[in-house]
Amino acid sequence: MARVVVDVMLKSEILDPQGEAVLGALPRLGVTDVSSVRIGKRVEIEFDENARNVEEQSRVIADQLLANPVIESFAISIEGA
Amino acid sequence: MTSYVPVDTVGVASATPDEKQPWAELGLKDDEYQRIREILGRRPTQSELAMYSIMWSEHCSYKSSKVHLRQFGQKNPRTPRLLAGIGENAGVVAIDENIAVTFKVESHNHPSYVEPKQGAATGVGGIIRDIIAMGARPIAVMDSLRFGAIDHPDTARVLPGVVDGIGHYGNCVGLPNIGGETYFDPCYQGNPLVNALSVGVMPRSRLQSMQASGTGNVVILLGAKTGRDGIGGVSVLASATFSESGEDDARPSVQVGDPFTEKLLIEVCLELFDAQLVVGVQDLGGAGLTCALSETAAAGDGGMHVDLELVPLRAKGMEPHDILASESQERMLLIVDPAKAEEVLARAHRWGLLATAIGTVTDTGRLVVDFHGQTVVDVPPKSLADEGPVYNRPLAEPNDLGLIAVDRAETLPRPATDEEIRQTVLDMAASPNLCDKSWITEQYDSSVFGNTVLGTPHDAGVVRLDERTGVGIAISLDGNGRFARLDPYHGAQLALAEAYRNVAVTGATPIAVSDCLNFGSPEDPHVMWQFERAVTGIADGCQKLGIPVTGGNVSFYNQTGREAIHPTPVIGVLGVIEDVARRIPLGLGRTGDTIALIGTTEEELSGSEWAAVKHGHLGGVPPKVDLDHEMKLADLLSRLAETEQLAAAHDLSEGGLAQALVEAISFSGMGAQILLPEGADPFTYLFSESSGRVLVVIPRGQELAVRSACESRGLPITPLGVADANTDGLHLRDHFDLSRDEIDAAFKGRIGARLGE
Numbered sequence: 001m002a003r004v005v006v007d008v009m010l011k012s013e014i015l016d017p018q019g020e021a022v023l024g025a026l027p028r029l030g031v032t033d034v035s036s037v038r039i040g041k042r043v044e045i046e047f048d049e050n051a052r053n054v055e056e057q058s059r060v061i062a063d064q065l066l067a068n069p070v071i072e073s074f075a076i077s078i079e080g081a
Numbered sequence: 082m083t084s085y086v087p088v089d090t091v092g093v094a095s096a097t098p099d100e101k102q103p104w105a106e107l108g109l110k111d112d113e114y115q116r117i118r119e120i121l122g123r124r125p126t127q128s129e130l131a132m133y134s135i136m137w138s139e140h141c142s143y144k145s146s147k148v149h150l151r152q153f154g155q156k157n158p159r160t161p162r163l164l165a166g167i168g169e170n171a172g173v174v175a176i177d178e179n180i181a182v183t184f185k186v187e188s189h190n191h192p193s194y195v196e197p198k199q200g201a202a203t204g205v206g207g208i209i210r211d212i213i214a215m216g217a218r219p220i221a222v223m224d225s226l227r228f229g230a231i232d233h234p235d236t237a238r239v240l241p242g243v244v245d246g247i248g249h250y251g252n253c254v255g256l257p258n259i260g261g262e263t264y265f266d267p268c269y270q271g272n273p274l275v276n277a278l279s280v281g282v283m284p285r286s287r288l289q290s291m292q293a294s295g296t297g298n299v300v301i302l303l304g305a306k307t308g309r310d311g312i313g314g315v316s317v318l319a320s321a322t323f324s325e326s327g328e329d330d331a332r333p334s335v336q337v338g339d340p341f342t343e344k345l346l347i348e349v350c351l352e353l354f355d356a357q358l359v360v361g362v363q364d365l366g367g368a369g370l371t372c373a374l375s376e377t378a379a380a381g382d383g384g385m386h387v388d389l390e391l392v393p394l395r396a397k398g399m400e401p402h403d404i405l406a407s408e409s410q411e412r413m414l415l416i417v418d419p420a421k422a423e424e425v426l427a428r429a430h431r432w433g434l435l436a437t438a439i440g441t442v443t444d445t446g447r448l449v450v451d452f453h454g455q456t457v458v459d460v461p462p463k464s465l466a467d468e469g470p471v472y473n474r475p476l477a478e479p480n481d482l483g484l485i486a487v488d489r490a491e492t493l494p495r496p497a498t499d500e501e502i503r504q505t506v507l508d509m510a511a512s513p514n515l516c517d518k519s520w521i522t523e524q525y526d527s528s529v530f531g532n533t534v535l536g537t538p539h540d541a542g543v544v545r546l547d548e549r550t551g552v553g554i555a556i557s558l559d560g561n562g563r564f565a566r567l568d569p570y571h572g573a574q575l576a577l578a579e580a581y582r583n584v585a586v587t588g589a590t591p592i593a594v595s596d597c598l599n600f601g602s603p604e605d606p607h608v609m610w611q612f613e614r615a616v617t618g619i620a621d622g623c624q625k626l627g628i629p630v631t632g633g634n635v636s637f638y639n640q641t642g643r644e645a646i647h648p649t650p651v652i653g654v655l656g657v658i659e660d661v662a663r664r665i666p667l668g669l670g671r672t673g674d675t676i677a678l679i680g681t682t683e684e685e686l687s688g689s690e691w692a693a694v695k696h697g698h699l700g701g702v703p704p705k706v707d708l709d710h711e712m713k714l715a716d717l718l719s720r721l722a723e724t725e726q727l728a729a730a731h732d733l734s735e736g737g738l739a740q741a742l743v744e745a746i747s748f749s750g751m752g753a754q755i756l757l758p759e760g761a762d763p764f765t766y767l768f769s770e771s772s773g774r775v776l777v778v779i780p781r782g783q784e785l786a787v788r789s790a791c792e793s794r795g796l797p798i799t800p801l802g803v804a805d806a807n808t809d810g811l812h813l814r815d816h817f818d819l820s821r822d823e824i825d826a827a828f829k830g831r832i833g834a835r836l837g838e
Contacts, residue, residue: 010337012396013308013309013310013396014310014335014337015305015308015310015336015337015338015339015395015409015410016337017337017339017341017342020339021341024433068196070195070196070335071196071199071335071337
C-alpha cells in the first residue's frame, strides 16, 4: 500500500494572511524571535495495494484538485510501497 | 550572505546614455520613450522607466479614452450636490446639509480571469480603498459580473472563484452586498467582467484631498508590507542576479488581499480624519506606490522626497523598481503635518497597523526617490500623472453594423399556441440570465450593519444612512452588452435608463452616476468607435436626465485574440430617498391589490433575451429609449412612494413582462390573475423588452389616485389584473395557468445545477 503525502504551500512571494496573523499573535505568548510564519496544508492519500502509477496519479490530484497552481506550489512524497 | 545588487541611479543614467533599455517590453512606444528622454534630458533610470511605463499605460493614463471622457465634464449638469467629481478617487454627492455619500464602480476583469478568487477579492478591496480615500466610511458593496456560457467548463472554474472572492472579502471586511447583476454570454468566455462598486457615507466636513501640499509635511505609508505582488509587468527589469536565483515563482502577477487588514485600514483612516491629523490621502491601487506618489505630488504644489529603503518589505532582495511597482494590497499613503506625525504613527500602531514615514513634501517641484542614499528617481511629478500621452485614435463604424441592423429579431419564428407561449415563459425563467441568482447572492452577507433596507433580488439596493431621519440611498448597477453591440449610443443609454429606473422604482430620486466602461482593444478602430458612441450616449443621457457622471473607470483590451467582447458600459446610478420606511419593494402587495403596467409595450424583440435564448440571435435595433419619459416616470414613482400609494413595483427589462411576473410571484408567495389588454398579441406583450415600463401594484382604494397621477404626467397606465393569495401562481385569463411549483421549478436552483453543484 502506497501512502502519499502532498504538502501544499502558498508560493513564497504570495501574501499569507493566516501566517501573518499567527506571527502577529506570537509576542502575546512571549515568543519574540520569530521572523516569519507560513501556513500550508498537508494531505495524506492512501492508494490501493495494487495501484499503479502512484506518483503520476498523485501529481494529477495535487495539480488539479489540491493546489491552485496560480498561487500555490506542492511537494509530493511517497512513503513505502 | 547579502549579494550586492547594482542600482541604476540618476548619475549612472547620465553617464551611460546609450544603455539599451527594455521600453518596448514594458509597453512603451518608440515616441513615448523618446518623450521620456526629452522630459528628463537623459535616459530614464530603470526605476523611472518602470514608473513611466506604469503611469503612461492605458490603465493609468486613460490615453485612448481621455479625449472622449472630456464630454462628461462638458455635458455634466451643474448641481450643488456634486462635492467632488471626475479625477478624484471617487465622486462625492451631498445628501443633505450634513451628510455626503461617495460611490464608484471599477473593473477587475483581467486579474479575475487569471485567479478568480483573489482577483475578484482584491477588486472589492481596491474599490473600498477609493471610498476611504475620500473620507467616507464604506457602507455597502455591489457587483456586476459577466461570464462566458454557463455550460462552458471554464465558467465552472471562473464563476465560483469570483463569487467566493467577492463573498470572502466583503463578508470578512464586514460590508453588506446589496445587489448587482450576473450575465452569461459566450463573448465573455476568455474575458469575464468583474465590476465592483462600493459606496460610503461621511459628514460633509470630512471630505479628504489627495494633495501632497505644505513643504515639510511628512509622507507616511500605512497598512500592509510591500511584497512582490503583481509586479509581473516590470519583471523584464529584474537584474541578472535575481533572475538566476532559480526561484520560479518570484514574479507573481497575482495579488492576494487580506480583508482583516483592510478593516483596520478603514478604522485607522476614519479615526485620523476625524482627529484632523491628515492633510492628504491616497489609496494604493493598481499601480502601487508609483501611482500614489506621483498623483499626490502632482496634485500638490511642490515636490516630494522619498527614501525608498524605509518602505517595510515582505520579500527579500526587492529592487527599487519592484518596490515602486508592487501592487501589494491594503496600503494607503498619508500626507501629515510633521507636528502630528508621531500621533499618526501611534494611532496606527494602536490598531496594529504598520505606519512608516517614508518621505517629505518639498518645494523643488520634483519627485525624488532615493534608495540607500542613491537617487534612483528624479522627475517632474506632473509628467507622470497628468502629462502622459493622449491619443485621438481612429474610429470606424463596424462593417457589419448595417447588416446586423436589418437582421431583426421581430422576424424570427414565435411560439404560436398558448401552450407554446406557456412553455416559453418557463424556458425563459430557467435561462441562465433570467433565472434566480440566489446561489450567488446567498454567499454574500447582505445585512451586516443592520441598515440594508432592500437587497437582492430587489431592483436596487437601498441602505439607510441615518436612523433618526430615515434618509437613505438606493443604488443600481446595470448594463446590457447585446443592446450596446447593436447600437452603442442607445445601448449605453438603455443601460443608463434601466439603472435610473431601477433606483426610481424603489421610490428614490436618482442624483448621480458612476460608470465602468468595458471594451475591447482601443487600437481597433471599430472598438474605438463603439467606445466613442457609448460615452457620447452616456454623456448626452446624463445631461438630459440632469444627473452628473461623478467618476468610474475604463477597461480596454477585453478580448480573446482578435475577438472583442460586446461593448459593455455598466452604469451605476445612485438615488436618495427621504425616508427608507416609504421605499417601494418588489412583490405583489395584498390580495385584491391592482396590478398595472405603466409605459407602452411595442413590438421590440431585437437584442432581447428571448431572441438570444430561443434563437441564439443578435440583430436588429435595440428598443427605443425615451429619457423624457424616464424622468416623468421617476418623478411619478418618488411621488407615489411619498404618499404611500404603491404596494410594490418592479422594473421591466430582460425577459419583459413575463419575467417581471415570474419574479414578483416567486418572491412574494402571492398569485396573480392577469388579463391582457384587448387586442394585445400575448407573445409580444409578454416578451417585448420595450424600455420605460414598470409593473406596479396599487393598494385597494388608490387606483383612481394613481391613474390620475399618471395621466397628469402623460404616462400611460394599463390595469392588468389583481394580486391574489388564493391563486396558485400565474393565471393568464383566456390563455394559460402556471402553478407556483412550475414557476419555482423553472426559475430556482438553476445556477448551482448548471455548475454541477
